[in-house]
Amino acid sequence: MKTPKTLLILALLLSLIAFGVPTQAQDQPETVTITLAAYAVPREAYEDVIPAFQAYWQEKTGQAVIVQESYQASGAQSRAVAGGFEADIVALSVESDVTRLVDAGLITHDWKANYNGFVTNSVVVLATREGNPLEIEDWGDLAGDVEVITPDPATSGGAQWNILAVYGAARRGFVEGYAADDEGATEFLTKLLKNVVVFDRDGRESILTFEYGIGDVAITYENEIYAGEAAGSTYSVVYPTSTILIENPIAVVDAYVDEHGTREVAEAFVAFAQSAEAQRIFVENGFRPVNEDVIAEVATDEELAEKFPKIEDLFTIEEFGGWSVVRKELFGDEGRFTALIAEVAGE
Amino acid sequence: MTIRLDHLVKKYGRQTVVNDVSLEIEQGELFVLLGASGSGKSTILRIIAGLTSLDSGSVQLNGRDVTRLSPQQRDTGFVFQNYSLFRHLNAAANIEFGLKVRKAPRKERQERVAELLRLIGLDGLGGRMPAQLSGGQQQRVALARALAPNPSVLLLDEPFGALDVKIRGQLRHSLREIQQQLQITTILVTHDQEEAFELADRIGIIERGVLLEVGTPAQLYRRPKHLYTANFLGTANVLNARRNGKTVYVDQVSLPAPSETEHLQNQAVHLVCRPEEIDLALEREQVSGSLIGRGRISNITFAGSLERATVQLIDVSAAKPLHVLLSPEKVRSLGAIPGQEVFVGIQDFHLLPFQEN
Amino acid sequence: MREVAPKNPLQILLILLVLAYAAALIIAPIYAISDGAIERGWQPIKDTLQDDGVQHALRITFEFSIIATLLNTFFGVIIAWVLARQRFYGRTLVNALVDIPFVFSPVIAGYTMIVLFGRNGWLEPTTFAIVFAYPGIILAKTFVALPFVSREVGPVLESLPIEPEEAAYTLGASRWGTFWRIVMPGIWVGVIYGVVLTLARSLGEFGAVAVVSGGIEGKTETATMYVYRALHDRNRIGAYSVSLVLGAVSVLILLVMSLLKWRLDRQRG
Numbered sequence: 001m002k003t004p005k006t007l008l009i010l011a012l013l014l015s016l017i018a019f020g021v022p023t024q025a026q027d028q029p030e031t032v033t034i035t036l037a038a039y040a041v042p043r044e045a046y047e048d049v050i051p052a053f054q055a056y057w058q059e060k061t062g063q064a065v066i067v068q069e070s071y072q073a074s075g076a077q078s079r080a081v082a083g084g085f086e087a088d089i090v091a092l093s094v095e096s097d098v099t100r101l102v103d104a105g106l107i108t109h110d111w112k113a114n115y116n117g118f119v120t121n122s123v124v125v126l127a128t129r130e131g132n133p134l135e136i137e138d139w140g141d142l143a144g145d146v147e148v149i150t151p152d153p154a155t156s157g158g159a160q161w162n163i164l165a166v167y168g169a170a171r172r173g174f175v176e177g178y179a180a181d182d183e184g185a186t187e188f189l190t191k192l193l194k195n196v197v198v199f200d201r202d203g204r205e206s207i208l209t210f211e212y213g214i215g216d217v218a219i220t221y222e223n224e225i226y227a228g229e230a231a232g233s234t235y236s237v238v239y240p241t242s243t244i245l246i247e248n249p250i251a252v253v254d255a256y257v258d259e260h261g262t263r264e265v266a267e268a269f270v271a272f273a274q275s276a277e278a279q280r281i282f283v284e285n286g287f288r289p290v291n292e293d294v295i296a297e298v299a300t301d302e303e304l305a306e307k308f309p310k311i312e313d314l315f316t317i318e319e320f321g322g323w324s325v326v327r328k329e330l331f332g333d334e335g336r337f338t339a340l341i342a343e344v345a346g347e
Numbered sequence: 348m349t350i351r352l353d354h355l356v357k358k359y360g361r362q363t364v365v366n367d368v369s370l371e372i373e374q375g376e377l378f379v380l381l382g383a384s385g386s387g388k389s390t391i392l393r394i395i396a397g398l399t400s401l402d403s404g405s406v407q408l409n410g411r412d413v414t415r416l417s418p419q420q421r422d423t424g425f426v427f428q429n430y431s432l433f434r435h436l437n438a439a440a441n442i443e444f445g446l447k448v449r450k451a452p453r454k455e456r457q458e459r460v461a462e463l464l465r466l467i468g469l470d471g472l473g474g475r476m477p478a479q480l481s482g483g484q485q486q487r488v489a490l491a492r493a494l495a496p497n498p499s500v501l502l503l504d505e506p507f508g509a510l511d512v513k514i515r516g517q518l519r520h521s522l523r524e525i526q527q528q529l530q531i532t533t534i535l536v537t538h539d540q541e542e543a544f545e546l547a548d549r550i551g552i553i554e555r556g557v558l559l560e561v562g563t564p565a566q567l568y569r570r571p572k573h574l575y576t577a578n579f580l581g582t583a584n585v586l587n588a589r590r591n592g593k594t595v596y597v598d599q600v601s602l603p604a605p606s607e608t609e610h611l612q613n614q615a616v617h618l619v620c621r622p623e624e625i626d627l628a629l630e631r632e633q634v635s636g637s638l639i640g641r642g643r644i645s646n647i648t649f650a651g652s653l654e655r656a657t658v659q660l661i662d663v664s665a666a667k668p669l670h671v672l673l674s675p676e677k678v679r680s681l682g683a684i685p686g687q688e689v690f691v692g693i694q695d696f697h698l699l700p701f702q703e704n
Numbered sequence: 705m706r707e708v709a710p711k712n713p714l715q716i717l718l719i720l721l722v723l724a725y726a727a728a729l730i731i732a733p734i735y736a737i738s739d740g741a742i743e744r745g746w747q748p749i750k751d752t753l754q755d756d757g758v759q760h761a762l763r764i765t766f767e768f769s770i771i772a773t774l775l776n777t778f779f780g781v782i783i784a785w786v787l788a789r790q791r792f793y794g795r796t797l798v799n800a801l802v803d804i805p806f807v808f809s810p811v812i813a814g815y816t817m818i819v820l821f822g823r824n825g826w827l828e829p830t831t832f833a834i835v836f837a838y839p840g841i842i843l844a845k846t847f848v849a850l851p852f853v854s855r856e857v858g859p860v861l862e863s864l865p866i867e868p869e870e871a872a873y874t875l876g877a878s879r880w881g882t883f884w885r886i887v888m889p890g891i892w893v894g895v896i897y898g899v900v901l902t903l904a905r906s907l908g909e910f911g912a913v914a915v916v917s918g919g920i921e922g923k924t925e926t927a928t929m930y931v932y933r934a935l936h937d938r939n940r941i942g943a944y945s946v947s948l949v950l951g952a953v954s955v956l957i958l959l960v961m962s963l964l965k966w967r968l969d970r971q972r973g
Contacts, residue, residue, distance in 0.1 A: 035920060037918070040933070040936055043937060044937070068920045068921070068922075068923055069920065069921050070918050070919045070920045070921070070924075070925075071919070071921075071933060071936075072914070072919055076914075076915070079815075079818075080818070080836065080915070080918060082823070083815075083818035083819070083822035083823055083825075083835065083836075084818065084821075084822035084823035084825070084828075084833070084835055084836055085835075085836040085918040086833075086836065087918075104823075204936050205936070208935070208936075208938075228938075231938040233938075396870075396874050397873075397874075398870050398873065398874070417873070418870070418873035418874045419873055419874075419876045419877065419878060421874070423874055424874065424875075425870070425871060425874040427867040427870075427871065429865065429867060431865060431867035431868045431870075431871050432868070433868055433871075433872075433886055433889075434868075434889075434890065435889040435890065444872070444875055444877070445875035445876055445877075448872075448875055448876040448877045448881065449876055489871075492871070492875070493871075493874075493875075495875075496875060496876065
């Protein structure tokens with residue numbers, strides 16, 4: 001029985017040798033490494049933002065920065081960081097995912113000091129098949145005889161934007177045939193949810209499902225439309241009369257930067273992401289800017305103004321009393337929307 | 348003393364499978380532990396080999412207390428009922444195993460394997476895999492494997508149980524020869540009394556974990572100390588009786604008491620008599636042995652060289668039918684037919700203290 | 705040699721059914737992935753496989769899967785042996801516990817690891833990180849594939865008589881020696897199948913690893929995580945290329961192990 005024994009030992013040795021080889025050069029004093037934990041969607045944008053930051057930091061301090069990147073669904077990323085994934089910076093989809101880190105004691109500074117803590121904006125829109133064959137014009141059409149795609153708010157923090165957009169638009173009186181109050185909005189939301197054919201795990205999966213040919217209309221985000229079009233997909237986008245402004249937060253994780261001694265560079269990264277230079281990159285990638293200079297640029301540039309059309313009735317999370325309320329009363333374990341979705345999905 | 352067992356006790360839960368067994372076995376002796384299945388005889392063997400732990404008592408081999416030693420340290424050879432050869436090794440490698448473990452030099456190992464193959468009569472078959480050997484051949488290899496490291500004690504657990512009758516006879520014969528040639532102290536466990544009689548220097552009778560008695564085959568057959576032994580070894584006719592003075596009374600019939608049963612004076616006893624010790628005759632005067640009265644033949648069956656008859660005693664009430672072995676000549680002289688009345692004599696019998704059941 | 709009996713129509717139908725089932729469930733996806741990968745020729749595949757991040761992902765995936773398989777083989781065989789040969793209190797419980805990775809969702813297993821070894825976890829290590837580092841990935845891969853070897857070896861071991869082992873003891877062989885020289889030759893086939901399944905499962909593991917690795921590109925991102933992310937990024941060729949490598953390696957493992965089994969069978973005669 002020589003052969004299997006020898007094989008086993010050989011395999012063990014091989015793996016140990018391979019394992020023992022350092023996979024990365026050790027940090028030299030003139031190099032600093034930071035880890036960015038982001039949600040999946042802005043990856044293409046960060047691929048341009050990061051080199052720009054590296055050049056900026058090198059010039060400013062003479063130090064080379066290595067940025068380690070991790071992209072996962074916002075909620076999963078937030079839980080990982082809370083569980084010990086030592087990211088220096090988090091860039092997430094919804095504010096409540098950052099709040100979790102504040103509650104965990106990992107973020108201790110006033111992270112909302114600049115731009116309210118946000119790095120990009122977007123709006124909830126509708127993607128229809130090319131040429132909009134069903135002539136979908138606004139939210140109201142989604143309660144008719146159509147198949148709707150939207151991600152599952154239970155797993156995707158970002159998916160909660162969609163539900164809020166639908167509910168908010170109805171409650172503000174922008175969906176015909178439904179009372180402009182909680183009751184009418186709930187009725188409309190229920191009807192719409194019954195038309196949902198697939199609840200995907202996250203926003204990107206949801207639009208991919210739509211691209212594979214399932215459903216008539218996808219509730220998605222403006223930046224997703226631009227990302228899809230950049231990759232060669234074609235849809236007809238429909239801007240609802242009333243929709244919610246998506247605000248994506250970014251923050252330095254105090255506990256980890258202090259542990260790593262990377263506070264200075266991490267804070268610089270966040271500031272850079274909110275600077276005009278980086279904001280222009282985000283705009284190129286289909287995000288709406290938070291930086292006032294770039295907002296002004298977009299408003300005056302004809303082409304960009306068309307890229308980000310003005311929404312007739314744009315409301316924010318404050319419509320619902322902010323994320324702390326939304327997280328608890330609407331999407332919490334005993335929240336109203338959680339119960340409603342469970343009820344509809346259960347049928 | 349090669350093997351000395353002192354007050355062995357083994358329990359499985361509430362059940363005592365070995366109950367206070369003590370035994371001494373001489374150098375070179377072939378000792379047979381005989382008992383029904385489930386009597387605990389195999390457990391005793393496994394305790395000696397160290398394969399089963401014991402609850403109390405001690406085991407000594409060659410004057411060495413091995414009670415706390417592992418099987419590896421006991422220097423015993425063990426042969427199992429189902430051969431239990433190493434399936435992936437050929438016959439020679441099986442035999443060689445114990446020598447290899449002991450790191451014996453290669454040359455010595457080869458010589459020893461060849462010697463053992465000759466001893467068990469499988470010269471030239473060392474290259475065969477177990478699957479290519481018959482059951483009898485496999486058991487021979489198993490024996491050789493156990494003997495290879497020259498153990499001080501050979502233990503065999505029902506070694507012929509899985510073989511057919513003819514092969515069994517041949518193997519018994521070989522075993523006896525090899526055992527005598529090597530003068531190795533041996534314990535063999537079996538439930539087969541014929542096997543025990545043929546092989547044993549001495550036999551130990553085990554019943555429900557208790558070692559009832561030990562003796563030579565003839566002692567145990569003719570003068571058992573327990574009714575169980577009498578019944579277990581061959582057929583025994585048992586009559587209720589009472590010993591008084593120099594006489595044994597069976598119901599109204601009186602017989603002269605054997606002298607060695609003095610200690611059962613004035614007691615209820617069992618009269619035990621083997622079928623071949625009973626004589627039948629047409630006339631009272633022709634009966635040999637002590638007359639026990641008249642009987643009626645109820646059944647005769649052909650049993651090869653002898654015929655087996657059952658006789659219901661007429662002068663003894665409440666007696667079970669007697670089993671009798673008759674020579675063909677006797678059958679002819681009696682002209683025996685069922686229903687015939689005969690006189691019954693007992694040539695040799697034995698008394699045992701009375702016990703219920 | 706088995707005789708090939710003439711077949712009746714029902715048998716033929718059944719055989720066709722099995723073939724069609726295998727084609728639909730195994731061959732079609734493999735074809736689709738291969739087709740998808742070479743959609744734009746070999747160059748994009750080459751580019752993908754030459755990418756540092758992809759190479760690193762493949763490397764850690766293979767290395768860690770091998771380590772997980774070695775651990776599971778070693779402990780799996782011991783577990784099977786203990787369960788088959790030893791009688792002790794709690795044996796039934798241990799027997800049931802071994803199967804937990806099969807009934808546990810890998811994602812939940814991953815979160816459990818975070819709860820145990822993560823920040824403020826019960827067993828949070830002080831000197832080095834387990835979760836969101838290499839040890840966590842190895843542990844996750846090990847956990848999800850834990851039952852295979854013991855479950856493959858167990859029945860084989862149970863079917864083997866105990867007497868040859870006891871005979872070896874009385875012949876002076878130690879427990880370890882007996883295990884290696886007497887038990888192992890009888891269970892190799894089970895071990896081989898267990899290893900194949902363990903390795904395949906470890907290579908393909910996604911759910912638990914995704915949760916505990918942190919997924920840093922070029923560092924803690926495994927091949928399956930890369931595939932998932934590539935699909936997300938609409939990089940289908942990237943996803944298919946890496947899938948193809950993983951699939952090819954799995955098939956290769958299966959072939960090597962089948963060959964090994966065939967050789968063992970022949971040795972045994």
